[in-house]
Amino acid sequence: MNNRLIIIGAVVLAALYVFFSSIYIVNERDQAIVMRFGQITDIRTEPGLYFKVPTDIVDTVQIIENRLLRYDIANMTVQVSGNAFYQVDAFLTYRISDPRLFRERALGQLSVVESRLGTRFDSALRQVYGLREFNAALSEQRPQMMREARDLIRPDMAELGIEVVDVRILRTDLDQEVSATTFERMRAERLAEAALLRARGQEQAQSLRAIADRQAVEIVAAATRDAEIIRGTGDAERNRIFAAAYGQDTEFFEFYRSMESYRKALAGTGTTMVLSPDSEFFRYFGSNGSLPAANTNLATPIQPTAAPITAPNGNEQALDGLGIEDATIPSITLDDGSELSPTVGTDVPEPVETAPAAAPAQ
Template sequence: MNNRLIVIGVVILAALYVFFSSIYVVNEREQAIVMRFGQITDVRTEPGVYFKIPTDIVDSVQILEDRLLRYDIANMRVQVSGNAFYQVDAFLTYKISDARRFRERATGQLSVAEARIGASLDAALRQVYGLREFNAALSDQRQQMMQETRDLIRPDLAELGINVVDVRILRTDLDADVSATTFERMRAERLAEAALLRARGQEQAQSLRAIADRQAVEIVAASTRDAEIIRGTGDAERNRLFAAAYGQDTEFFEFYRSMEAYKAALVNTGTTMMLSPDSEFFKYFGSNGSIPAANPNLSTPIQPTAAPITAPASTEPALDGLGIEESTVPTLTLEDGSQLSPTVGTDVPPPVEAPAPTPAATP
């Protein structure tokens, strides 16, 4: 009885072993290679439950990934045109597209395939970077560089049954040795540009300052000239009036000049002046306050012999095109709104008509 139970148990175990060794399951993330005595007989890419010859002695199954896989490369030192170096981080996404070829060329092992992928990616990146200048990897050529790298790797990895989906460059940094040199070069360029801008600004400032100084000198000179001309015109007019007054009444003019002399000389200045009482200076001091008699016979005023002095007209354009005339006539606006202009010339006043002589009294 016991032997029968043992035999039944052995048979059941053998049957279970045969059953379970004859089936295999492929899910949606995998693909399977069926081999008989080491030769590939079938490739299963659809998910499901499949059967084979029991035990692994005759038929064996190798499960492969059917998902997108990723291979990373970090801190890769590449040289660009011009002997500069970059530190590059990149990754590659791929998929096993031909399981049969992958088994034949890479023994179905991802480690073997990734060794080939790493070498191909390294060579492709060096080739792409080596054809470009220093700043290309940091410009809009980055997308084109990734596409070129992918296209260079695809034919090589297609021989392994691998389809390269995409290549991405994560980081492109300057090498530590090149970074310091590049920083100093960029700093020197910025300093040179700043010095150039500063020099141009100083040049323009000096030019504007020189123009302003010259204009100030010319304006002051023109104003001084006009002021002297106006002052000379006034002095000439004053002298003409004095001369006309002297010619009309000599006695009154001498009296007026003596009064002005007394006013200027006898002011309280602390100066002691000693003169003889009979001096001509005190001629009108002994008159007991009486004014000299008016001269009834006034002579004709002295006419001016020269034309009034006026500012010369200038035909030169405004200074430096800035709208500043070389000479302008100054004016003054009074409170009532009227304008006061300087005197350029004054007509000679009409002579004073002499009064009719009075007849002398007969004794």
């Protein structure tokens, strides 16, 4: 009885072994290579349950990836046009498109594929960067560079049954030494540009300041000229009024002038004068304060006439004879596009009109 149970158990175990060794499962993420005595007999790419010759002695199955795989390159040093060196980070995605070639030429091992990928990827990136300047990787040429690198890798990897799907450049950065040199060059360029802008600003400022100084001198000179003209005209008018008033009574005019001379000459200045009492200077000094008799025969009053005020010619230069020529007036264009320019020219102020002199009271 016990021997029968042992035999039955052995048969059941053998049957289970035969059954399970004759089936294999391919899921949606994998694909299978079926080999008989080392020769490929079948390729399974669709998911499902499949059967083969029992045991792994006759038929063997290798499960390989059917998903996109990724290969990365980090801190790769490339040389661009101009003999500058830069650091590049990039990656590519690939998939096993032909399992038969993958098994025959890459021994079915991803390590062999990635070794070939690393060599071809490195060569492709160097070739793509070597034909361009550094700025190309930061411009609209970046997608084109990635497509070119992908197309350079594809033919070689297709021989291994590998399809390169895409290539992406993650980072393009300056090498440490190149970065320092580039920074110093950019700094020097910005300093030179700042110095140029500062010099242009100082030039504009000097020009504007010179024009403003010239305008100030012209305005002051014009105002001084007009003031002297008006002052001279006023003095002339005053003299005419005095002459008209004093011409009516000569005796009174002499008396008035004598009083003025006494007030100015005999002021308390400590000056000693030795004069004869009978001199003409003391003609009215010894009158004991009595005024001379009023003149009843007055002359006919003279009506004073206002002297014309000569206005300066509006077209006349304010600084006559100084040889100041018209200067080119600069203008500064602001960031918003508007132009800033100084005030041009000076207008000579109109003379102040004086009210006509009133006729003296009779």
